[in-house]
Amino acid sequence: MTTAVAPGTAPLWSAPAPRFGGVLADDAQTLAAFAAAGEELLAALPSRPLRDEGQDALAQSVFTACRAARRSFLTLHVEAVYDDLTEGRKRHERLTGLLDAAALRFPGLVPSGDQMAAEGACIQAEKEGREIDQAIFCAAVLRSQTAGPHLIDAMLMPSPRALELLDGFRATGRAELERVLVERVGEAAHVTFRNAHCLNAEDNSLIADLETAVDLVLLDDRVRVGVLRGGEVDHPRYEGRRVFSAGINLKDLRNGDISFTGFLLGRELGYINKMYRGLLTDPGAAAWAERTVQKPWIGAVDTFAIGGGMQLLLVLDRVIAEEGAYLSLPAAEEGIVPGLGNLRLSRLTGARTARQVILGGRRITTDDPDVHLVCDRVVPAQEMDAAVESAVRELSGPAVAANRRMLGLTEEPLDLYRTYLAEFAVVQAARSYSEDVLAKVERRWQRSQERG
Structure with a gap:
């Protein structure tokens, strides 16, 4: 029977560390x-x-x-x-x-x-x-x-839910998930974020639906290119406008609803890595090209891509932003690590700009001279659809997937990704429970409650 420890009477635990013999x-x-x-x-x-x-x-x-x-x-x-x-x-x-x-x-x-x-x-x-x-x-x-x-x-293997939905998606070209809509349009599959109540911020549900959606895109032989885009939101300030992503849902983080396995580590090992490295369909094959299915991905950025939204752009093959949009990784402000942004951003922007973005909170706007380092095109809002269609045509060639695979091997070798992720797992989990992060998300939650 365990006896309760009375207030003010608790010494530190001083049990000797266990000795392991190797068996x-x-x-x-x-x-x-x-x-x-x-x-x-x-x-x-x-x-x-x-x-x-x-x-x-x-x-x-x-x-x-x-x-x-x-x-x-x-x-x-x-x-x-x-x-x-x-x-x-x-x-x-x-x-x-x-x-x-x-x-x-x-x-x-x-x-x-x-x-x-x-x-x-x-x-x-x-x-x-x-x-x-x-x-x-x-x-x-x-x-x-x-x-x-x-x-x-x-x-990297297909998720069970995607395999259940695959025949229906192949037949209809449409999969309507709770937080994501997947539609096949010609040779492209458009993946639209529909977390409208929170500016398409990432939460456990959105991450799960995105992995299912990415699997469907990669498994459907009629699709050559994937397109990511935020849907319209209902926030009073942006009502009726498309928003790419507001990053991690900080209210859910405060409420304890952002999981380590399903979100913090799961998104990096799951749908983001599948977009970058491909879907593993034949584990027994020797060559990576024979083991995986890869396709190019396009990101269409409306309004802003914050935090996890900007992280996504770093693994895409073409990024198109509307005029007036901005990108940011507010990691220092939030107190957490921006996923694999620390690994990937500097190879696009150089180390100095990456430090300004990650450590200093610098935003990259579409009129910033450095925007070309992370975006391929900036177009007026009314030209976004046409620009996406043009990019789909350019990336639908049969040699594109093979060449992006070889680029990936050079840019981010698997061992580099693996060792970074091992350190990220420990650091991110610890930061999620640090006093400064808990205080910040609590203050934001209190302000949201006051606003009603």
């Missing part, structure tokens, strides 16, 4: 016992918002010690753990399924389903931060030269 089964038991002891202490504490300073310090000491133990365990055993979970890499397991399996097979290594369900009921500031523990595991897998590429392959 997987034995070390797994050692880790499980150590994590269970930590969880027993946590169970004796009030929920996070009700803890006093001493109780909170005790909780943080438990999490710190357990996370250090997990890192040590994974340093020794990450490949063996991954092989155990995937039958020696014979089975491809998507990120969420991999974490679920790890929680059952190796107790204490990652949060359990019940622990994540409890987290899901809290706003971000009241969570324990167990997604940080998921990030530690994912980063270790991605750092591995054997497990990492296999996980990337798993996330």
Whole structure:
């Protein structure tokens, strides 16, 4: 029976760090016992918002010690753990399924389903931060030269929902998802964001629908080119206008509704990587050209592309913006990392401009001399449709996909992407629970509540 820790009486947890001997089964038991002891202490504490300073310090000491133990365990055993979970890499397991399996097979290594369900009921500031523990595991897998590429392959495979919808899309040329509309027009498939209530900001639902949409575009043999564009929004300031994207939905982040696996890491391993590297349709083939289906992508930017919206532009083959639009990556202002923008922006703009955008919050407008570094064309609003159609014709040639594949191999080798993503996983998860981010999103939420 666990005894509750009384206010003001909580010392820091000083349990000796576990010693691992290098045998997987034995070390797994050692880790499980150590994590269970930590969880027993946590169970004796009030929920996070009700803890006093001493109780909170005790909780943080438990999490710190357990996370250090997990890192040590994974340093020794990450490949063996991954092989155990995937039958020696014979089975491809998507990120969420991999974490679920790890929680059952190796107790204490990652949060359990019940622990994540409890987290899901809290706003971000009241969570324990167990997604940080998921990030530690994912980063270790991605750092591995054997497990990492296999996980990337798993996330490049068609999603089950896209396979269910594929026959209908091929027959009708239309798929109407909750947040996204996909329409085949000639040789192009137009993917329209329809998160109208929040200026097409990215949230869990939009990310899931975008992966389905990208899969459908890449799987349909009648489509040669994909087009991304924001739909009309209902915000009073922009009502009736198209908006490309307002970036991450900060209200959802405040409310604890932006997930690590489905959003923060999942979007990078999922639909964005599929647009850049292609859909993995034949894992057994030797050549990347035979393993994947790739197609060129066009971005049509109306009004603005902020944060995640601008990140998307960095993997597209043609970007067309309407006059008066602007692009920005307000990472320093928001306190989080702009996805893979840090990896990709500097190769388009150069290091100095990239630092100005990411660290200084510089906006790039369509009349900025540097706009040509991230946009191919700037046209009046009434000419956007014609400009998109012209770009579709130019990129629909049979050799385009092959050449963009070779460009991608040069610009962003898979190992560079993998090692960056391993570090990103840990940093982004930690930033999502940092005090400055929590304070900023709370202030924005309070202002939105005051406005009604």
